[in-house]
Amino acid sequence: MENELKFHYMVHTSLDVVDEKISAMGKALVDQRELYLGLLYPTEDYKVYGYVTNSKVKFVMVVDSSNTALRDNEIRSMFRKLHNSYTDVMCNPFYNPGDRIQSRVFDNMVTSMMIQVC
């Protein structure tokens, strides 16, 4: 529970950084490069990566700093998969945007991704 709270807090604060990056971009065109925001900020334990979709939906990923094997490309691909799964969830007419995502497929994808990284 403690950890969860901590992560929630970290993600929350990283939102500010994301907003900052978005506003700094200022470009009209949006491409894959811009979607991926990269390392938002590192803390002593974790690194926080950001990604924003075309519709301004933000993905924040927190990884352990000790996981040095994680390269930028892998993070990018993970965000890409997240994005794809998210759009699949969105396509579901039974899903109300804003709800907590309860899609099994989505959860499976996320879990498999996390397992793969660890």
Next chain:
Amino acid sequence: MEGLTLSDAEQKYYSDLFSYCDIESTKKVVVNGRVLELFRAAQLPNDVVLQIMELCGATRLGYFGRSQFYIALKLVAVAQSGFPLRVESINTVKDLPLPRFVASKNEQESRHAASYSSDSENQGSYSGVIPPPPGRGQVKKGSISHDTVQPRASADQQEPASPIVSPQQSPPTSPHTWRKHNRHSSGGNSERPLAGPGPFWSPFGEAQSGSSAGDAVWSGHSPPPPQENWVSFADTPPTSSLLTMHPASVQDQTTVRTVASATTANEIRRQSSSYDDPWKITDEQRQYYINQFKTIQPDLNGFIPGSAAKEFFTKSKLPILELSHIWELSDFDKDGALTLDEFCAAFHLVVARKNGYDLPEKLPESLMPKLIDLEDAADVGDQPGEVGYSGSPAEAPPSKSPSMPSLNQTWPELNQSSEQWETFSERSSSSQTLTQFDSNIAPADPDTAIVHPVPIRMTPSKIHMQEMELKRTSSDHTNPTSPLLVKPSDLSEENKINSAVKFASGNTVADGYSSSDSFTSDPEQIGSNVTRQRSHSGTSPDNTAPPPPPPRPQPSHSRSSSLDMNRTFTVTTGQQQAGVVAQPPAVPPRPQPSQASGPVVHRPVDADGLMTHTSTSPQQIPEQPNFADFSQFEVLAASNVNEEQDNEAEKHAEVLPVEKASDPASSLRVAKADSKTEEKAAASVPANVSKGTAPLAPPPKPVRRRLKSEDELRPDVDEHTQKTGVLAAVLASQPSIPRSVGKDKKAIQASIRRNKETNTVLARLNSELQQQLKDVLEERISLEVQLEQLRPFSHL
């Protein structure tokens, strides 16, 4: 025991029950536990049950043999009918209704009992007969023709089902079909089409219980799952356990059928083609689904939008979460709309869920939309997730055959590959270096064949590249712009790979690489043995456009040209030009070749000019020496022209344009040189060798061509040698300058003429050079802009 006479119906019913209890498949003895369960379900008081058991002899024997069982059942019927339990009542009571076993799970049994007793049909009674989940069993005992059981709708049946009319649609014909079936007494287990999906929605609640009860009666194997399971979500364990029990307990199982309609469990049980395929949709079901589809979307090849589908399936009263999961399973192409196949799959899943089946994690194969054939697969692959999927409905929709499992299996592969493609394209668009990009090409190779084909000019560029490679390796200078160096080599590799790949790579490669086009647009240069190292850089396509005559050396860097000149000078003049080799000669070659005037003077002048150039740094633009050259040249022009100096001048003239070409940035210098040359030409001694002008024309031009390279100054050994050859030829063709004074006038006039000709030539040269210069500058600007654009991303 007492003789037991059973009616046919009773006989059948009892044997069914016996087999139900006979989980050990002994066919002789039933399990006590099961029997007790059954008796409890009979809703008789316990003492009555005990009495029955005693009467039938089980307590004596300690087990229930078939006869005991039958007797017991008969006694149950007796008891239920209200008759006192007597042994003799077994046979005495006539027209005894079949024993009713009522329990929460056994409603069906009672119904079945009633149905056995009477053949009357209740038109409305589908509801109870929803086929049980596969786990429950679709066993059907071989001997029993379930047909007779079908019409279990009798008025006195406790049909929990309300009138079947669902809010939606209830195929009114289905009861009739049932009736028909009931009349049949086909002995065998004939496959029977489902009697229509029937009204689903309203009776669903009852259906669950009904199906299980039916199962209990008919399947004779695994006990119906607790009712809770029906509403539980993804409890795969119960389902799987049911399934595992199924084979063990099934005696005589022809088919397993799932779900679907609220028709009799019997028919449904019979229907499935294989035990392992509980998700197969029967034709009847499919027809029903298609009808439903039509109500929403008249066009069978069209889509049902997500919102309409949502409304429709919400009527089934399943939880939203389950509906969401069903949607995820059935919307195969993830487009937010349902094709006919997808709709049928979704409907089937809903019905299954309603009947207590747990939703699978993955779409079962038989439910996968059969819309891909191999070509479509390719297309779909190209457009992952696109509605290009609409090609599917065009295919024979209603016939759902398990015929294309392989295609369905390829679908996820395609999905993956499409992901690969996505990756590929994303990578290609990233600002990664070429080397990385190359590594990405290989994995995408098998799929790129399907990728949108992109036109690519392979041949010329390939040849070019190879030539360039050759030349480049032989060159002394290294290309200052390394990306350009790498790119051609990469491209040459890529040429061997897919064209699509090449295109993508070409795209990425051509970041600043505008010359990919010009790269390929110089076929004429293929034949040339001179390196075109820089021609492809495409700085000035105009220059490469006019095909130079073969003898013309290809444009190279000014350095190379200067090198040539230097070497030429060294060879011919014997002068020392050591330092010049590595330096771009800044002195534009003097166009007045023939300067009959003071060739001797030229030579020292030239030498000086060259020396001055050598002293300058390679990139420097020593304009003064130019001026100096020119001024000196002018002076010299006035003087007599020497043979040797004539040669010198010619070479120098060549050097000049070459050197001019060396520095694209040396526009000023070039301009000045041009002006100077013009002046020189004007002031040149009339002893210009007229012949020299003509042959001079080619040499300056090819030399000028080297200007085309924007910034590379690669030495061009071959060019040098060729140029020297040309020069030598030119020089040889020039007549010696007349020295005799006596012919001065004529000579002077001749030289004037020649000079004028050279003048015009030089003027043309000048204009061309200036044009080249402009192009080079433009390219430079564009490159700088690109650099600026790329710079911010270096932070990412």
